[in-house]
Amino acid sequence: MTVWNIIMVILLVLFLWMYIDFTLGRKNHLKKLERTNCPIRQSDMEMFTDGPALFKDLFSEIRNAQKHIHILFYILKDDKISQEFLAILKGKAKEGVEVRLLLDWVGSFPVKRKTVKDLKSSGIKFSFAHVPKPPFLFYSFQARNHKKITVIDGKIGFSGGFNIGKEYINKDPKLTPWRDYHLKFQGEGVHDLQREFLVDWYKATKTDLLADSIYFPELHTGKYKHQLAAYKGAFMEESFSSIIRNAKKSITIGTPYFIPSKRLFQDLSHALKRGITVKILVPCMTDHVLVKEASYHYLRKLLKQGAYVYEYLNGFYHAKAIIIDDETSDVGTANFDKRSLFLNYEINCFIYDKEFIQKVQAVLDKDIQNAKRLTLKELNRPDPFRTFKEMLARTVASFL
Structure with a gap:
């Protein structure tokens, strides 16, 4: 042989x-797998679109913590802002504040053993999430915890698209400025963020804190009606399909990776046939190979049906949002792609308050103004290298 x-x-x-x-x-x-549904809540909410502003507020709230800090990120880098973040946590732990830090094993692979040892010696309770293990090693390697959750004293919560690293504060020459959406919660919804963190903490450490009332203080009823939804590699497709099918006038999608499932692609196609205006905002530059080429197969067909597709030009667009008419908006950690739909653990916030939806719409409108409209003529222009990459991307689209 x-x-x-x-x-x-x-x-x-x-x-x-x-x-x-x-x-x-x-x-x-x-x-x-069992499906869990969070109740409709009312919280005071604020939306951040700029990394420096978000981390200034986030770090300030962490420094002001009195009792406990629970944090989950998909990515933590080994750079200056990451070190500043960890230094704040170590300082709070030394003050006697309970600090739990959960990081995805793949996303935060740059975190060294020495760093973990230092965190634990400082009093921080630390664990990696979703460590690959047999018998299904390849599958467990693919199913990542993509959530971003911060809960401070059980009263203040954060969740959205930002991770911890220099690119998120516009320090990466290629991906600057970084455009993303992140929500801050004060009110009833923080209970659901806390519960989701503790569920993931139990999965990683086998320590069950869900029945401990100290982590669930009494919270006020806030201004904006919303519902948090946590997904574990399933059921998100049904959620997205439901809101798309209920659209009456318009659908706007902002996502860094547009690789829809067959069902969601058909839902968008049928919406266009019903006369619904469909707008899709994606980045012009990419941060991963083949993701852009994987989207062209779908975008080309939707463009033929009259969809509007925009490529963001002012830096890298990493935000995840959907707006249906002026009645429902979704902002969260999930991309509009097969990995988020069928593999990753994600957490999204469905917003039902028209005033806040208008705020999200204003942000998306501004981002569309900083984009160029992608045309069918441009996508159909002969390009053998792009065609080859499109063919390759389609074979691995579920894992991009």
Whole structure:
């Protein structure tokens, strides 16, 4: 047997193992999964679109914590702002404040063992989330915890698209300025953020704190009606499909990665046939290979049906938002792609208050003004290299 044949056999066996592992892992995951629904709440909410402003407020609230701090991020880098963030947490732990920090194992891979040891010696309760493990190693490697949750004293909460790293505060030359949406909560909805953090904390550490009332203080009824929704690699498709099908006039989607499922693509197509205005805002520059090319297959067909597609030009667009008419808005951690729909753990906020929806709409309108309209002529222009990348992207679209 030649070397080439041996290589082909190894690749075939590897592919077969990955397929079986993923298929059985997914089946096992769904078999044990239960759907949970948060109640409709009312909270005071603020939306941040700029990293420096968000982290100034976030770090200030953390410094003012009196009892407990619970934080979950998908990405924590090993850079200056990350070190500042960890220094604040270590300082609070030394003051006697309970600090729990949960980071996704893949997203926060740059966090070194030495750093973890230092955090624990400072009194911080630390764990990685979603550490890959057998028997379904490949599947567990793919199913990431993509949530971003901060809860301070059980009274103040944050969630959205920002992680901790220099790019999020406009210090990355390629991705600057970074455009994202993040929500701050004060009021009833913080209970649901707290509960979701503690559910993930239990999954990672087997420490159950959900029944401890100290983490669920009495909260006021805020101004804006909303509903938090946490997803564990399932049920998000149904949520998005429901609001898209209920659209009467307009659908606006902002996402860094547009790779919809077959069902959601058909929902958007049918909406266009019903005369609904569909606008899609995506970044012009990319932060991952092939994600842009993976979207072209869908965008090309929607453009033919009359959709408006815009590519954001003023930096990198990482925000995740949907607005249906002026009745429902979604802002959260989930991208409009198959990975968020069927693999990642995500948390989104569905907003039902027209005044706040108008604020989200104003932000999206401003971002569309900083974008160029993508045309069908441009996408159909002959480009063999782009065509090759599109073909390659379609084969791995579910994992991008």
